Amino acid sequence: MARIAFILLCHKNPEGIVQQARQLSAVGDFVSIHLDARAPRQAYLQVRAEVADNPNVTFARRRVRCGWGEWSLVQATILAVEAAVEAFPRATHFYMVSGDCMAIKSAAYAHRFLDERDVDYIESFDFFESDWIKTGIKEERLIYRHIFNERTQKKVFYWMLDAQRRLGLRRRIPADLQVMIGSQWWCLRRRTVEAVLAFARARPDVVRFFRTSWIPDETYFQTLVRHLVPEQEIISRTLTFLMFSDYGMPVTFYNDQYDLLLSQDALFARKISPDAQDLRKRLGDLYASDRQDFVVSGEGRRLFQFLTGRGRIGRRFAPRFWETETSLGRDKELLIVACKKWHVAKRLLGSIKHHTNIPAIDYLFNEADTWLPDLGGIQSTLEKRTRHRRALIRMLFEYFESDRLIICLDTASIDLMHDFYSDRSTTRLLEISCTFDDGYLIGHAKRVGLAGADASPEAIERLLPTIRHDVVYESERIRDSNFAHYNRISDRQGPDDNTGPIGRFLSVSGEVARDIAETPHLFVD
Structure with missing residues (x-):
């Protein structure tokens, strides 16, 4: 044992x-x-x-x-x-x-x-080829000598680095070593540890090299273990969360x-x-x-990103609008149905297609397996669809040979709404306001990875208020944006109250709007 x-x-x-x-x-x-x-x-x-x-x-x-x-x-x-x-x-x-x-x-x-498993657990990624280092100097950690501390002696640290650059004092990495990098929190077998210690005694040149490299606790053991142990006996991960x-x-x-x-x-x-x-x-x-x-369940990192991201209007690493110069066309009309409960929006879309001839596509920017025609590959992944959002919508207008098109968006996709509203085309928005019980919110948390399938009831109970607030916050952001041609229906209203917003959104007669508002089981979960 x-x-x-x-x-x-x-x-x-x-x-x-x-x-x-x-x-x-x-x-x-x-x-x-x-x-x-x-x-x-x-x-x-x-x-x-x-x-x-x-x-x-x-x-x-x-x-x-x-x-x-x-x-x-x-x-x-x-x-x-x-x-x-x-x-x-x-x-x-x-x-x-x-x-x-x-x-x-x-x-x-x-x-x-x-x-x-008879293996070593240590993160071990190629120093030069991987993107493990996110910020700061990279190859300079190795090819120049470092005898000062960047945190406590910042000026002299960078003075010495700059002097070595100007004087061309690059040094060679030991030729027989592939330098690796990873977390310093490892778990190694006894024979691996003994082999590392023996190698260090036999190769003082390697020890001298790492002694004057920068942050060697992320490279020394990671490199030597990879050099001494067969690849199939290394699991490149840390057992420390x-x-x-x-x-x-x-x-x-x-x-x-x-x-x-x-x-x-x-x-x-x-x-x-x-x-x-x-x-x-x-x-x-x-x-x-x-x-x-x-x-x-392993949801920790995603849950942390979710919780720390709340309340930020502009988020780091948010998608960039690559195609702001591309217009859908001044004569086109894009109709957006925004709803957190996807099945409700899809049910409404089915009724709209039954009662009108307006082409409609559901959550094409939120759901990977949404049906889309073959548009030359631009439709193949969510990443491509979102990056080339206007080009994709323009191609759908052409595919359906129509000047009107309905799409569904999650209420969290407000950046997409703003982008489409900034276009020269006409954009209309129908928000579907729904009531969310605890059962639905728990299911939502599990579907999007905020909670594991077997997350404890205590963890779910602590998470629920934040998710509920987040759903409300998304709706408030939409209303605070003051979008033109904005309409709203709700599961707390009857067909009489929902008929008007549907009619204005679709520009259809009151009779057609009433039939759509009376769609059987429209808001049923």
């Missing part, structure tokens, strides 16, 4: 370190601690004293002062790994964690998970996110707030339990 030696890198909070070491070692696993030399010596002595009677805890033979982005982080990791290899001969796996990490599965689950904000800062978890963390496809999570004492205790007790009945 798997036995894990946790490589615990920590910088502060001696009480938390002691608690974490006790929790991780309580079921027979091991812990090797490196406490940053920047921390007070008294804190280090306190940790050592409080775990002195625990044979499953050891310490790196010496402490180094750690700086973000520096070789010192790799050096501290190596020291802790060496101590663990020597002290714990029964350890089968070595798992990197920090003082902010905590288990989100039981030890029994983690051991079984690691036993199922972590998220980053739009600003590149790690997301912190608190007491009310226990259920969310347990449902993620990971063994650990980073980073847990030091103030979340209840969460820390519950997760510590969880690791010591025999629990195996974890339901993994």
